Amino acid sequence: MYTPGQSLGGRAANLGPIPLGQVDDQGVAWFLQKLDGWDSAEVRSESQLREAEHGAWASPVYLGERPITLSGTMLAPDLATLDAAADRLRALPLMGAVLTVMETVPKRAVVRRSGRTLIDYQTDTAATYSVLVTAADPRLYATTETVTTLRLPTVAGGLTLAVTFPITIDATVVAGDTVVVNAGSIDALPQIRISGPVSQPLVSVTGPDGTATSLLYGGDIEAGDWVDLDCDAHTAYYNGTASRRSLISGAWPALQPGASNLAFRAGSYSATAALTVTYRSAWM
Numbered sequence: 001m002y003t004p005g006q007s008l009g010g011r012a013a014n015l016g017p018i019p020l021g022q023v024d025d026q027g028v029a030w031f032l033q034k035l036d037g038w039d040s041a042e043v044r045s046e047s048q049l050r051e052a053e054h055g056a057w058a059s060p061v062y063l064g065e066r067p068i069t070l071s072g073t074m075l076a077p078d079l080a081t082l083d084a085a086a087d088r089l090r091a092l093p094l095m096g097a098v099l100t101v102m103e104t105v106p107k108r109a110v111v112r113r114s115g116r117t118l119i120d121y122q123t124d125t126a127a128t129y130s131v132l133v134t135a136a137d138p139r140l141y142a143t144t145e146t147v148t149t150l151r152l153p154t155v156a157g158g159l160t161l162a163v164t165f166p167i168t169i170d171a172t173v174v175a176g177d178t179v180v181v182n183a184g185s186i187d188a189l190p191q192i193r194i195s196g197p198v199s200q201p202l203v204s205v206t207g208p209d210g211t212a213t214s215l216l217y218g219g220d221i222e223a224g225d226w227v228d229l230d231c232d233a234h235t236a237y238y239n240g241t242a243s244r245r246s247l248i249s250g251a252w253p254a255l256q257p258g259a260s261n262l263a264f265r266a267g268s269y270s271a272t273a274a275l276t277v278t279y280r281s282a283w284m
Contacts, residue, residue: 001077002029011035012102015070015131016092021102028085029075034130037068038101041138041284063138063186063284067114068099071130079124086119089129099133105183106143107283109135137232139186141280150176150264150275152198176264176275180255183281187254189232190279196221198273202250202265203229208258213251219244223272255279 002023008031012021020032042064047056076082092113100108115132122128153176182188194201198221204214217236221227227244228237231252236244264275 002027002075008032013070014098014100014102015133016097016099018089018092020070020072024085026081026084027077028081030085031072031074032070033072035068035070035101037066038140041066041135066109066135066138067132068109068111068135069130069132070099071118071128073122073126073128075126077125082121082125082127086127086129089119089131090117092117092131097133099135100143101140107140108143109140110137111135139188139282139284140184141188141282142183143280145278145280146180148178148180148262148277150178150262150277151271152176152264152266152269152273154269154271178262179259180262180277180279181259181281182255182257182279184283185257186282186284187256188279188282189252189254190277192229192231192253193226193276193278194221194229195226195272195274195276196270197223198266198270200267201273201275202263203253203275204263204265205253205255206261206263207256208260209256211256213253215248215250215253217244217247218249219247221273 004023004025004027006023008021008023008029010021011032012019013032013035014020018024018030020030023029043061044064045061046059049056074082074085076085095112097111098108099111100106111133114134118130120128192203194217200216200218201221202214202216204212206212215229217227225239228240229248231254234252236248238244262277266273
């Protein structure tokens with residue numbers, strides 16, 4: 001018999017609460033024999049033939065959605081347990097299930113059901129299954145989030161003595177900068193929260209290739225309030241409800257693969273203003 005939590009060898013994955021490639025807490029062994037589509041997403045591109053010249057004009061290339069098929073065999077101690085396992089598989093959410101694949105660096109994608117859940121009973125204790133899901137966002141993400149919080153730059157010290165020959169003691173600038181690392185292979189799009197009080201806050205990201213982008217919120221954020229910026233959806237919400245998209249200017253930051261410099265600035269200094277960036281490393 002199988003032991004709950006036992007690995008069945010080969011690739012393991014969690015489809016929502018279903019531990020594929022492992023034995024679940026009911027004693028059902030979920031063998032994962034096919035994981036099609038996890039290796040690479042589709043590509044969207046177009047080309048237009050050049051007139052009176054060889055070749056074609058190429059459009060930008062983007063990743064398409066990522067359809068994924070998971071299939072294998074489930075073995076249960078008895079028919080009732082097998083039926084309950086089939087019910088759990090069919091009960092997966094139509095939208096918003098998380099698929100996590102246990103690679104050397106575990107990765108995850110948010111998927112939706114995009115086809116029938118196929119279950120074929122072989123015996124009273126064995127059945128084959130096949131599930132088709134689709135990740136609308138084709139990126140594969142780290143299973144853990146990285147959260148970084150910055151304050152505005154401060155200046156400490158600094159003194160000029162009014163004597164016959166001026167003597168200057170240098171100030172120390174503590175910059176509102178830090179380095180953030182995307183360990184993946186494609187740009188990661190962060191979630192940003194700016195907490196007040198602060199006037200006209202500016203977020204800047206300089207990638208490992210030297211490319212710099214800056215995003216300005218052209219308004220004030222009062223004490224105790226905040227603005228959430230979604231660099232994927234390109235939305236800006238004040239206190240989570242009121243859209244402030246019209247106050248946004250500049251380019252939405254993306255974290256390139258590798259180490260990027262993150263900077264926080266504002267129209268005036270505030271000791272309690274904060275910038276919090278949340279992201280997951282992303283892979284193609």
